[in-house]
Every structure is written in structure tokens, then in C-alpha cells.
Amino acid sequence: MQIYKVGGAVRDRLLGKPVTDIDWVVVGATADEMLAKGFRPVGADFPVFLHPKTGEEYALARTERKSGRGYGGFTFHASPEVTLEEDLIRRDLTINAMAEDDQQNLTDPYHGQRDLDDRVLRHVSPAFAEDPLRVLRVARFAARYAGLGFTVAPETLELMRELSESGELEALTAERSWKEISRALMEDQPQVFIQVLRDCGALKVLMPEVDALFGVPQPEIHHPEIDSGIHTLSVLEQSALHKQPLTVRWACLLHDLGKGLTPEEHWPRHIAHEHTGLKLIKAVNERFKAPKDCQELALLVGQYHTHGHRALELKASTLLELLQSFDVYRRPQRFEEFIVACEMDARGRKGLEQRSYPQADYLRGAANAARGVAVQPLLEKGFKGPELGEALKRERLKALKAYKERA
Structure with missing residues (x-):
């Protein structure tokens, strides 16, 4: 029995980043031997065990074969004869296909360390194209490591494009998709996740409502970046720079979907896009079964973000209606998240990223004034x-x- 540390723990140690989760692979062992050593089985589909003391996951080395559509369409084979190299080749990226023993001796059959040094996200084998979830995973890694200069290898992007065109992405469950999307939105550069999905054609399949924003112009006087899609990426970037929570980042991604429905003859103006976009926001929310707090904030920000921008001009009666819509008396946090989403929207414009946003404190003051009325x-x-x-x-x-x- 030989035990190796694999995947992200090896990758992040070599990058000099903190290692949080550690995955282990056990070569040359059977399930019975693991049980005899006190390991507790947890894997229904393939043999994964929890260490009796640390609780960390130990998986028997295994191979896999495509047997159906989607993320779950695989059959696994685990036995003492499966080698470490055979286990590593089924992984997605070369930088995730390295292992080390307890002496930190590296096993790197697919040149992951070279790709780490070259800052390249490259697939391990053609089997990459068998799992549609990997399109989302690679885009997420691109978002995580963009700040270090990582890019997706052209041949890997081509495989992702083939996957996007194959119909396999439609086989992903809402739960698996949301898990990757939500994790990606919380990375340092979530706008890179959306851009990579767009580059390989996956955005058009997964979120056609967001993809439709690219190429749609806005008035240059308000939006120097002009393109609605570029603006959405910038708003998402600002939300990450300002360390906003997932609810705000999700709302930032979806806030302008109505602009994708504006007839070309009305460009660059987008009258009532706040209301036309609501059905699209609702559709995306439901497609990925987003958590309730994310769904609610996205709809409210979509409907009222222009109210936020015009807060200083609003009549007292309109202000009151806005506050009532958010139930600021019982849900103060939701209104605060709306305010910061509006601020991210205002900052997500070319050259205006540092401009002050007095509407934020004005809206907070209005909420406090209304809440101050005693019953x-x-x-x-x-x-x-x-x-x-x-x-x-x-x-x-x-x-x-x-x-x-x-x-």
C-alpha cells in the first residue's frame, strides 16, 4: 500500500499558496484493507474512505470510462493493480495531475510543474472532453489564477468549444452547475470565468441571457465602455475588488439582462430594461436553482438599480415605495446589499471606477429615517x-x- 498526496494540495504548495483541503490516493490496496485499518467508507459510486483520526478523504486509485451523458456518466474501476499514473491521467488539468509521497518526492507524468511555471491551464488527455463539468472547472481555475498570469491553452479551449457544441452541457444538473458557478463568482477575478465561458461558446449554452449582452451598445455619455457585456464584466470585477458576498455578485451578473431584449432600432437607449429583464433574471435563477437570497436580490437589483442611481432625485413617496419593496424594517441587510450592488454598477464603467457614489449614504440615511418612526x-x-x-x-x-x- 502506497499513499500519495494529490491534486490541489500539491499544486498550491508548488505555487506557494496556502493549502487547505488535502486529497489522498491509495495505490496497491483493497477496500477490505482500508476497513481493517479503521478507515470509514463514504463513497457510494467509488471507494473513498475517511481517515480514522484526521477525517481526510483517501480514495483508492481508479480508472474511469465514459458510459453515458453528463458529469455522472462514468463507470469506475478500482483495484490494487491500478497505478498512480493511471489514476492521475483521468484528472482534468496537468497542474491537478501531480502527486507527492510523504517525503515530498514529486510524481509528475503529465508535466504539470512545467505548466505551472509557464502559467498554462492545459488538459491532461483527450478524455477531458468526456466530462462537461470540466468546462466550468477550467473557467473557474482561470478566474482563480488570472492574477498570477494563467491562461487556458489554445488546444484545451478548443476541446471546451467542442464540448459546448456537443450538447453535453445540457446534461449537467442544476446543482452541479450552481456549485461551480457560485465558487467561480467568489474567486478573485470572476469576470474571467464569464469571459472564458464566452470564449469557448459555453456561455451561449448555459446563460444565453448574459451572452446576448455582448455587442449591445449603451449611451457613451453614461457608459464610456459602450458594450453592455463589457459593462457586466466590469461590474462583476468591481464586486470582487470590493469583496462583496455571493448574493451581490450574482445580482451584479444579472442586473442588466433586459438590455439584451432592446430592439436594435432603439439602441443605444434601453427604456424600461429594468422591467423587461425581470423574466430573464427569473429564468436564470430557476435554471440553476440559485439559493433564495441570491434569487431575491438579483430580481430586486434588476428592477430597482436605476432608482438607486437616481436616489437623490427621488420624491419622498417614491423613496418610501422603494424602502417598502425591500422590507427594510425586517430585512435591513438585503437593502444594504442592494445599495452596494448599485455602487458596483456605477463603478463598473470605464474610467469611472474611483468616482464617489453619494447615493449610497443617502439611501442608508433614508432607510434609517423611515426605520426611526416609532410604532x-x-x-x-x-x-x-x-x-x-x-x-x-x-x-x-x-x-x-x-x-x-x-x-
């Missing part, structure tokens, strides 16, 4: 039920009018 005095006056709601609304409107005068 108790109205209860003491005998208001209850719907009448109490109306009275509260009147007092909040008064508070917002006073706030506008002071601001």
Missing part, C-alpha cells in the same frame, strides 16, 4: 390593523420628507 405612539392613539399600517406609512413619509430637506 408605540400610534398604538397609544388607538390605531390597529390596516389603519395602523396606513398611519405608519404617513409618519414614515413625513420622516422622509424631513430627511430630504435636511440632506
